Amino acid sequence: MTDKPRNWRRATDARGPLTRRELLAGAAGAISAAAVAPVSGQQSVDTTRRPGRGPSEMDQRSPFVTLQRDPSATSSRTPLQDLRGTITPADLHFERHHGGVPEIDPARYELLIHGLVDRPTVFSLADLKRFPSTSRICFLECSGNLRRGGPETLPQMVCGLTSQTEWTGVMLSTLFDEVGAKPDATWFLAEGQDAAVLTRSIPMEKAFDDAMIVYAQNGDALMPGNGYPARLLLPGFEGNSSVKWLRRIELADRPFMTREETSKYTDPLGDGDTMRQFSFVMDARSIITDPAYPRVIEPGWHEIRGLAWSGRGRITRVDISTDAGTTWYPADLQAPVLPKAHVRFRYLWNWPGERSEIMSRATDDTGYVQPTWDVLREARGPRTRYHQNPITSWTVGDDGRVLFGAERLRS
């Protein structure tokens, strides 16, 4: 993590400025901060010879750890290459929003549910928290999650618009039972309280399957960029449909045809004319997060590590090729393998020091196999914009330099 790639957006001081809390901690804090300041070429202070800092209200990452999302004008991407397990720290969860992040007072927050219901009802945040609660670990991925880039592309840039969280909230079905959803309701509209007042139409089947309204992220309150104080959560569906800052749900007998489900988030097909609509589910996908650009590796044993996931259910296998897709071998999957969740895969590889190309391929419990770029383009045509989940690769040069296999994604 010390060797930042050339296209890293911000030069970072490994130590960073002192925080207010460190300053307030007084002399002990100052000594502590000085003790951890890494100075190149200088012997580090023996931490066994002086006490470290005392307990604090909230811990912070080690000054030696620099983790950053990669922000653009409309989104910021999770640093997949720097994370080890399957849960994304809340402050590194990807963000994508259409009107900025609103600041919402939880005491004034309200959710209206109306339309084809027996009892139109307004719920406060406290009301939502009184209902039976449930927690679920699942991934959330933006359907626009592919940057093809050049050889010097980080995993974060390739597909950092996916993250995983333990969400806590109330089942949407519980709320729909509470308000008396009418039998003729087939769709519901979810609307956000952001400046885009973002709306999506969702089939009622999803509400009675596994949809939730969540107010906690990894046990904590939602981060503002992820919908504080409450958002919709549709496991396995494209992230845009899990509407954040949820203020209103309207039940109806047809979809609303909002901008985000007509001119956006629809998939041009190969005939050049038709567009696939309401393509919610995220198909199976995987990416090797290590070794990846900008690593330079030594000959010998390496554990190829990465993430695989499917919006349709469980990942059943991940295969690894170290010879550019000629032969494939199964990777180990870290238990528990949860449905609609990132799973960590690992494959031990003895790199011989020769030019190689490594790639991963996910299979889910429907029998779907993650396609190559060519297969995907054959099925969808050249204009496909969303839901791109091709097999991606990393090349390892005979000098050990690892580069993104951008050539595989050329049209």
Place this chain on the structure above:
Amino acid sequence: MIGPGARVGVLGGRPVTVATIAITVVCLGVVGARLSEGAAQQRASSGPLPETFGFGRPATPAGIATLDIDVMPDGTGLPPGSGTAATGTPLWGRACRGCHGREGEGGTAAPLVGRDPSGRPLTVGNLWPYATTLYDYINRAMPRPTPGTLTPDQVYSLVAWILAKNEIIAEDAVMNAETLPSVVMPARDRFVPDDRRGGPEVR
């Protein structure tokens, strides 16, 4: 009433019938037998849920009206008011041109004007299936720095300007709650339901 959206099936291609919902509700209340595996795990309830919890407060018609701003393809939700391309022109110059270009050709924001048999670029003329969506979106989210500030007459005027520039309506056509839903968009039939179902076939 089933409007223009009727041809789009719900998830899985099956409409949700009364019976399906009834069965679902019953199962949710008992053991969650019809839930997906993941959902069933979450609903390891110690017993059936009560009929209602009684949380929340009843929504009033006035409270609903304040928030219920969506407009559907059949015109449901359109307010009184009207506008034409001519009344939209000064508004366009003031509120839209800076990002979408003088003639709607695009700039820092997406191009909105253009008709081409290839369906490109992704303009209102080429891609938007319902004219009502224009009203809904402009009213809720535009202009970007000050969303939600346009009056119904102003929104109708901008909708008329954009539709006229795309040569979908006449220059002097009046857009209001009656005329807007009847506008047939060139991209009306471009959309098909999702046919991906998992399994070995890549779609």
